[in-house]
Amino acid sequence: MVLGAPSESLLSDDHDDFEAADVGGDDYDEEEEMNSSYKKPNFTSMAQHFRVRMGDNVRLPCEVDELGPGYTLLWKREEGDILTAGSVLIVKDTRISHEGNSLIIRNISLVDQGSYICQISTQDQRELRHVIDILVPPSVKPVPSTGLAVVKKGEPVTLSCEVAGNPLPVVTWTREGAKKFPDGQKTMLGHMITFVKTDRHHSGVYTCTAENSEGSPAKGVINLEVTYEPEIEVELNLVTIAEGYNTELTCTVHGEPKPNVFWSKNGERLDSATGPNTPHHRYVQTSTGSRHVLSIDNVQSHDFANYTCHGENRFGRDHKTIEMTGVASTATLKRNKPLTNGVELEWVTVSHTPLMEYRLRYRRPSASHWEELLLKANEQDSEQGGMLFNHVHQLHGLASATEHELTIESKNKFGWSRPLHVEFTTLPEEAAVHEAGRVTGSAAHQTSWSAVSATIVLTLAAILC
Template sequence: MRVSNFFLILLVNLGEICVAILNSGPSYRNGGDILPRFASQPNTFSAVIGDTIVLPCEVQNLGSFVIVWKRGITLLTAGQQKITADPRISLVGYNLEVRDIRYSDQGDYTCQIGDGSHGDLIHTVEILMPPSIQIFPNNGDVLTTRKGATVSFECRASGNPTPVVQWSKKEGLLPSGLQVQTGYLLSLTNVQREDAGAYQCTASNGIGQAVTGEIKLHVLFPPEITVAKSWVNSGEGLEARLDCVVQADPPGEVSWYQNSFPLQQTDRRIMSSKGKIYTLTIKNVQFSDFGNYSCTVHNSIGKDRKYIELTGKPGPARIISPAYSNPDYYDLRWVVQSVLPIIEVKILYRRINATTFYDHKGQWHDLVIKPEQKYDAKTSERLQSFRITNLVPDSLYECLILTKNQHGYSDVSDVHQWFSSDKGRPFVGSTGQIHCLGIAVMILLQIPNVLL
């Protein structure tokens, strides 16, 4: 039996500890080689900052050999002797324990038998880091741009594992129509005023809590005007209100015009605003107040103009009757906006010859009537009706309506068409849908001379 000589020499010089590990050669026992070998396997250990990890180093047939732990070229332990001054590092048997893990502890740790001629065991320590982000422009900043421009936001994330970065808009969808978009870069092209708002970048990797940053986008744009009613009906002695809804950033200056002439505020003509709604109120309307009005808005980027007509005449009739009738009569119903009573109604209707295409030369029937009316003061609408008789069954009809108050006739209504059902045969199915007559109709509307 031959046993190798192994010496551990500690040299103390000026307070420094130097370690020399000597191995005189291989070990032989009973005429054969019995070499030490590792029972542990190399592994990667993941830890969060503050954790404690134990790196295993189990060796079989160690004999008189010494276990050495190193990190890189730095010696940590030799045998049961701790070399490093780091109080967080200690031996548990031959296993290496590291407490209160720091980010700087990541890397390779080597368990070595003697001088390393019998191999070594390498463990890797990786530190799991919760995500952190850096946003450009800076987190919380407000980025100002103009309508139509292109802007880009960046969200650089770090952490281990690599975080997933997603963009979202705090209120609503992204301009692309997506709820979220993955990637560090968010680019917005042809920016519109609706794109203004807070954009959020969120990074997550399953370690700790996800982190979120925010950038606000401020979009400057020229004025955009909408009018709820481009036609306003009123009467002499009454009050009229004209509204323009204005969107503009920076805020614009609003001016009112009548027939292209600028208006000034008076006791009877009042200009006001509430939020984005700009109002021209005309009290005790006079005949000279009727005409075309416009509201104009301009700011440093551009301008816009919208028109509103103020008139005493009724609005066009809106026919609300169904598209079918009994075989020989039809109850025609319509609504017209007029603050003043309707004094006369003109109805024109005709039967369409639908046996061939383009054949629309049926005779117009011209009725002038004075039907009753039901007035709704909230909407200034008047409901009227009239029964048209002596219809031809199983036929297609069309009609037009004009209404008149003391200021004159309205514009002509839209063309309204209906079918008269065949005698003895229901025309409307159980679903309320109209059964087809089995004929194709193409209509070329000809306004009768009586309207001209």
């Protein structure tokens, strides 16, 4: 049998449907009758899945038990491109050759990935299918490609990375400097992450890392900028200080774009100039990152005022006020012990100048009128060089088993401090009997223990003598 005719048929536009019948005419009946006297060939090779790296060589086997006269073996791609027909190499690719019935592909590249079919030209077109899978190291392209995403505060944003590689890489997101995500997670998985509602805490640098079994991990970096109006925080909203001392007023200002920051005193803007001839030469304004400081040297009484930190950008403005004063600090409560007809209180106040008196105001929560009590500050209240003042007072004459609210203020030469708010409930009458019994028993026990202690001391003294 002559193979020329089938070869011409294989090279035609209709080569996907190649069969022995393509020779055509009366010759087919004669050839079919001849072929029927031979055993139909069967594949002895098994279908395989080849996983190869770029640049490798691969051999695709296609062994048959008996390829008798009238049968032709060809190789083709799943897409239909015929590579070989019998001993004839059809494809014009120097990397492809055949050895016997096997197909050889050298220097594998991505275009070689896919299915390869070895076909015998029988009526049923018997096929053996091999798959070539190209192993590819991961690669990453950030979206947006500029690596910069800008979103307005409150709006949603999605950060994503286009990832390629085989096997399909696993993608992990992290933040620069090991910073946690706003929800507290250290990492997030997936080729994209979405923040439904953004705020300034979402701003920062995000890195997507793609990893598979091939090659080194690939990274993509996206800088997320959340634009928003200034947000100001102050460390203290009340600063108490004595004349002659130095102090610092501090505010932290966030905003994107970076806000313009300035200070004012009682509503009057302070000039940033700090020379000796300026009106506020003792005032110095400095900043480090988002932290802004107003330093005041050698504080004088006329420096006591309200100082406001202002921040503004094209999205808005914000401000926070710090009161600097010579009055005492708000008292700190040390003891709040309810009694049947009152309460026992102990509090501590910090003041740079001596305290003159205390003011207690108290009432039931439902009452509109406050009762007021003025207490003279005692010299013995002073501790730690005269800056710390401790005071104890029992307030009587209140109804038992009743809720009360109370405020405590301290006064020095600069005026009254801010009030300390206290709540308490007086004890019921029956608690007084129990409390008296407990105190009497405790006193008796203390007297007994004191007598024993005295005896021990006298005995030790006699022994030592």
